[in-house]
Amino acid sequence: MRRHLSSALILALSLGAWPLSAAESKKPPAEKIDMAECLGCHKEIEPLKALGKHAALSCTACHSGLSAHATNVESLPGTRLDHETCGGCHKDQFSSFSTFDYKKLARVEKSQPAERSPNPAWEKLMAGHGFTKEHNAPRGHTFMLVDHLAVDRAYGGRFQPKKGWQYVTEQGVLKAWDVLEDTVPGTNEHKPFKPETAPAANPTCIQCKSQDNILRWKFMGDKDPKARFDRTSNPVEVARSVSNALNCIFCHDPHAAKPRIVRDALIQALTRPEKDTLWHQDPKATKIDVVEFREGFRKIALLEKYDSKLQCGQCHVEYNCNAGFNPADGTKVGYDSGVTNHFPFKDVFQMYEHYNKLGFRDFKHAGTGGLLWKAQHPEAETFWNSRHDKNGVGCADCHMPKVKNKAGKTYTSHWQTSPRNYLEQTCLRCHKDMDEKKAIYQIDSIKHYVRGKMRKAEFWLVALIDKIAEAKKAGVAEDILKQAQEQHMKAHVLWEWWTAENSDGFHNPDAARQSLTTSVEEARKGIQLLADAISPKAPAK
Numbered sequence: 001m002r003r004h005l006s007s008a009l010i011l012a013l014s015l016g017a018w019p020l021s022a023a024e025s026k027k028p029p030a031e032k033i034d035m036a037e038c039l040g041c042h043k044e045i046e047p048l049k050a051l052g053k054h055a056a057l058s059c060t061a062c063h064s065g066l067s068a069h070a071t072n073v074e075s076l077p078g079t080r081l082d083h084e085t086c087g088g089c090h091k092d093q094f095s096s097f098s099t100f101d102y103k104k105l106a107r108v109e110k111s112q113p114a115e116r117s118p119n120p121a122w123e124k125l126m127a128g129h130g131f132t133k134e135h136n137a138p139r140g141h142t143f144m145l146v147d148h149l150a151v152d153r154a155y156g157g158r159f160q161p162k163k164g165w166q167y168v169t170e171q172g173v174l175k176a177w178d179v180l181e182d183t184v185p186g187t188n189e190h191k192p193f194k195p196e197t198a199p200a201a202n203p204t205c206i207q208c209k210s211q212d213n214i215l216r217w218k219f220m221g222d223k224d225p226k227a228r229f230d231r232t233s234n235p236v237e238v239a240r241s242v243s244n245a246l247n248c249i250f251c252h253d254p255h256a257a258k259p260r261i262v263r264d265a266l267i268q269a270l271t272r273p274e275k276d277t278l279w280h281q282d283p284k285a286t287k288i289d290v291v292e293f294r295e296g297f298r299k300i301a302l303l304e305k306y307d308s309k310l311q312c313g314q315c316h317v318e319y320n321c322n323a324g325f326n327p328a329d330g331t332k333v334g335y336d337s338g339v340t341n342h343f344p345f346k347d348v349f350q351m352y353e354h355y356n357k358l359g360f361r362d363f364k365h366a367g368t369g370g371l372l373w374k375a376q377h378p379e380a381e382t383f384w385n386s387r388h389d390k391n392g393v394g395c396a397d398c399h400m401p402k403v404k405n406k407a408g409k410t411y412t413s414h415w416q417t418s419p420r421n422y423l424e425q426t427c428l429r430c431h432k433d434m435d436e437k438k439a440i441y442q443i444d445s446i447k448h449y450v451r452g453k454m455r456k457a458e459f460w461l462v463a464l465i466d467k468i469a470e471a472k473k474a475g476v477a478e479d480i481l482k483q484a485q486e487q488h489m490k491a492h493v494l495w496e497w498w499t500a501e502n503s504d505g506f507h508n509p510d511a512a513r514q515s516l517t518t519s520v521e522e523a524r525k526g527i528q529l530l531a532d533a534i535s536p537k538a539p540a541k
Helices: 007-015 035-041 045-049 066-071 083-087 091-097 121-125 141-150 164-169 203-209 235-240 264-271 308-314 348-358 379-383 395-399 419-425 436-473 478-500 509-534
Strands: 159-161 180-182 288-293 298-303 402-404 410-412
Touching (some): 348 509, 419 436, 478 509
Antiparallel strands (some): 288 298
């Protein structure tokens, strides 16, 4: 079912109705207005309002300047997208969202031995990609925007903390520009400003960090006169325009007070005619109701029930937001292409064929010259069809369990952290035969087992990279080199998925083992292909 907004709302929102700035959002709305007057024009909102507990909530709770807007449609209202707006009523959820985890250190490189990939293997395996400048383990949703803006690979080092390293201990629900500053404010130039940094950020990437631009970004980031930003916009300008990380409106519809998703590429994936995603193939998949605003300018999808696989799957997925290359002919794919805002929403074993059919590779390997793919963070697809998933467990059961406040009232924790931090409410709720020590022991055993398989896959990938370099020096024919580069791609996909996936395989250890051992086999095939070409066997006498 698709709904469409009234022409009055189309006109008003096409003119702007921008979110409030960080400073403005702190001011409580003062005016009073008859909600019926708003709904008289905004017909599409009325059925949404009737669906949930926000039915009687005044429009002024989230919007300002409504009196002026009611008399002059060109006088645009403000829209509050900060967490404090929802937190005024949902105090426990708001408080838990900002919980600080001292166990998750800031700016810990995934390529450190304590994490996922030992140096210098990472540098060699990903040579030529911006993630070699800085590739960090996540430390929580409160910091996701600040850490993105400050990371060395994103904006060339231009956005720096105002208080130096003290910023890593900032607590509460952070506003990005309260913590950071632009050290080169006089230019929008997107380039490295510090040694060993990269300008790898882009406008689409921001859509997972913040939805402050939900009214200024057309569905899929397409160009439109009514949109302030699109996929081709200057990344620095887009970055400066956002302040709030992971707004509540990602998962909660403010009018209907119902679960929803807003990430455009996920909605596109779930509605594409091929019906080829994990969601389409799941007989128990949660049904969605796509709602169109401004004649398709934006879309949301209301969910029939809370489903953290979809809600978390707005960001914790493999997606492409980069420019890159077409593997068929090596031509560049730019941000004007819709491929640069794309969710496959498939598992690791489908990735190679999916990106072949899509006609996309992320980067050219600096050592081999071959075109490769870079995974993002595919937790949702990895978890799909896992043992926990088949037993009815969702992301929220482990990462956002039901807990009690000081008054004994039960609520959903919005800390969104490791189940290690509340084992009694997560693992031990189902695994009655375990205690906390046993649970931690089993979790760590699985993760270390998968890390071991990753190490083996990395060894053989490095060996293949070296063999390609050797073959080039030996003058091996170009068609053989291309076959070896393609073997590299096959092996790379089956390994790199697990460096990007943030559970070290715990979300699906069976898939991790199958994928990583197959990666080893594919790398060995490439090595053997080149070995035969470099030193062909003499014909039998």
